Amino acid sequence: MSGELRALLIIAPIIMTMYVLRRIRNTKIRVADAVFWIVISIVLILLGIFPWLLTSVSHLIGVQSPSNFVFLVFIFILLVKAFSMSLQISMLEAKLQTLAQKLALHQLESEDEKNHYQPNGACPVENDNTSVKDAAH
């Protein structure tokens, strides 16, 4: 592994860690969600400091260049992360939808109570009758 890649593997995660920690300080991200990013940067820093970790594993698996191995592993990790975030977004959307719906129904109910709203109760078609009546009974 080249010296430049090593330097990059050390410097970039340090900047990332600082950024994540600052966001935690500003309460822009929950600690629980930040753990993933901190762990990733620690792993990257370790790889930069001890490159033999990387070279031995990539030789073991049979990947020619250690940098390709880094790409492979991290693309996979990021894919998994992206999918889990997609799941979370779906769940959040479902929850948001339920909240908005409950709120709207509740609001209409109190409004109706105030305005004494009466549905017209029309029943134009009987359940088991073939004639179509045109008005309320």
Added chain:
Amino acid sequence: MRLLVMIPAYNEMESICRTLSTLDASCYDVLVVDDGSRDSTVEQCHKAGFHVLSLPVNLGLSGAVKVGMMYALEHGYDAILQFDADGQHKAEYILPMLSTLSHSDAHIVIGSRYMDGKRDHSMRVFGNTLICHAIRVTTGQRIADSTSGMRMYSRAAMDWFCKNPDCTPEPDTIAYAIRCGGIVKEAPVTMDERTAGKSYLSFSRSIQYMFHMIVSIYLFQWFRKKEAF
């Protein structure tokens, strides 16, 4: 049968009044579901004396339809009709559709433009044919106009719809409903071209929509848990 005509509306101030004026409020109740509109849609409906359910944020069509169903379930309606705010649906077909629903054991009645088999040649019809084919292959039933937005749901169908967070008022839900044992019928209707506003489906949106429907009907269908009616 008590019917609720539900009109999902999102920034429809140009057409909503005209659409509302075509409805016969003595035969059914009308509920406008305002999907977080930012124009004067709500004020205009109130001024015309119509009942409006206002969502605090824009949820999209399926969220609006679902909240209308929740309202209908809560207030004891036997059926709900989804009716477009833009004026393309015609009120004269509402009661015939209700008759179809009440005189059969159908859960969903679709207001269908192509029941007589006549189709013109446009992109929309082509897309419709593709989806029609997909539904026939996967369910065995021929639905001539699955993309029609004029649909009536029985109480059981509303209940089923609200229990499934994945149900959208789209053709893939029709296929899913049939596979879950739902009975889907069609009733003939005609529709007007859009009188106001821009269609929600632009060209790229249409392609995306078609792709979504095809994948959903041919593929996801087999992995969805069957929820009985």
